[in-house]
Amino acid sequence: MSMITPLFFILALLAAGVMGFAIQRGATCSVTAVDEIVSRRGTKRLVALLEAAVWVAVGLGLAQHFHLLNSLPGGYAVTSWTFFGAMILGLGAYINGACVVGVIARLGIGQWVFALTPIGYFLGCLSMQVIFGMPMHTATPSTSAMALAASAALWPLAALLIWRIYKIFTRTRQANSDTAWSPHMATIVIGFAFLATVILSEKWTYTEVLSELAHGMLQNINGRIGMAAALFAGAVVGGKTAGKFCWTTPSITAALRCLLGGAMMAWGSLLIPGSNDGLILIGMPLLWPYAWLAFFTMCLSIASAQLATRYFFNSQV
Numbered sequence: 001m002s003m004i005t006p007l008f009f010i011l012a013l014l015a016a017g018v019m020g021f022a023i024q025r026g027a028t029c030s031v032t033a034v035d036e037i038v039s040r041r042g043t044k045r046l047v048a049l050l051e052a053a054v055w056v057a058v059g060l061g062l063a064q065h066f067h068l069l070n071s072l073p074g075g076y077a078v079t080s081w082t083f084f085g086a087m088i089l090g091l092g093a094y095i096n097g098a099c100v101v102g103v104i105a106r107l108g109i110g111q112w113v114f115a116l117t118p119i120g121y122f123l124g125c126l127s128m129q130v131i132f133g134m135p136m137h138t139a140t141p142s143t144s145a146m147a148l149a150a151s152a153a154l155w156p157l158a159a160l161l162i163w164r165i166y167k168i169f170t171r172t173r174q175a176n177s178d179t180a181w182s183p184h185m186a187t188i189v190i191g192f193a194f195l196a197t198v199i200l201s202e203k204w205t206y207t208e209v210l211s212e213l214a215h216g217m218l219q220n221i222n223g224r225i226g227m228a229a230a231l232f233a234g235a236v237v238g239g240k241t242a243g244k245f246c247w248t249t250p251s252i253t254a255a256l257r258c259l260l261g262g263a264m265m266a267w268g269s270l271l272i273p274g275s276n277d278g279l280i281l282i283g284m285p286l287l288w289p290y291a292w293l294a295f296f297t298m299c300l301s302i303a304s305a306q307l308a309t310r311y312f313f314n315s316q317v
């Protein structure tokens with residue numbers, strides 16, 4: 001944790017819990033967002049993801065302006081590994097049935113087979129060097145295009161951000177729970193909550209923990225396990241209050257899909273580098289080209305897999 005005080009840690013836990021709660025109503029799963037485009041020609045979930053990225057960008061700019069962050073996260077140069085890794089990440093998410101964020105939502109409603117996805121992710125991290133070697137990634141300075149434009153656009157966008165937060169709380173107070181927690185609104189809440197955790201605790205997501213654990217570099221294990229537990233607890237509460245919680249018996253096929261999908265998502269994340277949540281809520285807000293290219297390549301990979309499955313399945317009927 002970047003600021004190890006009881007107050008900051010409690011606030012970080014609360015933010016992680018809110019994020020987990022909102023995940024049950026939000027639209028941060030790329031598989032679901034792409035499926036909406038392919039199946040219903042709708043873009044509401046994708047638009048919600050992009051809006052969340054905008055507000056995270058504004059929040060990061062404000063955090064740096066007020067010295068709440070030591071520096072903005074750095075990016076990476078675009079290489080062939082960026083595209084190859086994004087393709088594998090997308091295929092892995094499709095095989096798994098959910099991206100790394102969607103896994104938390106599935107676990108929160110009692111689909112315990114998705115507990116195998118983190119195990120597969122860990123195994124993927126362990127096997128990465130044997131299968132692919134360790135590609136060398138060229139890091140780029142932490143001064144991104146967003147940071148360079150912040151002086152001109154930060155304060156007008158900050159005013160819009162305050163208005164957006166006010167609208168969220170107003171709707172939450174005045175509307176019933178279903179209306180207040182629409183997928184679009186919940187996705188924005190996820191962005192705000194994630195931003196708070198980044199400011200308070202920096203790296204803490206379970207994919208980062210698994211990757212560091214596999215490579216023997218894990219630090220502050222107690223605090224990060226606490227953050228993951230808060231995220232999961234929020235997802236369970238969110239699932240129950242939304243009426244989604246239901247115990248399901250996993251099949252062998254589903255178990256194998258989660259293990260394989262988790263491993264592939266680990267390979268893709270390490271090749272890019274960056275997982276679904278990091279690309280959407282860190283790389284894209286900071287306008288890193290590699291993050292935008294990787295995200296849309298991942299989406300195209302998911303869409304291609306969905307269309308191919310539909311074609312071959314329908315042709316057999």
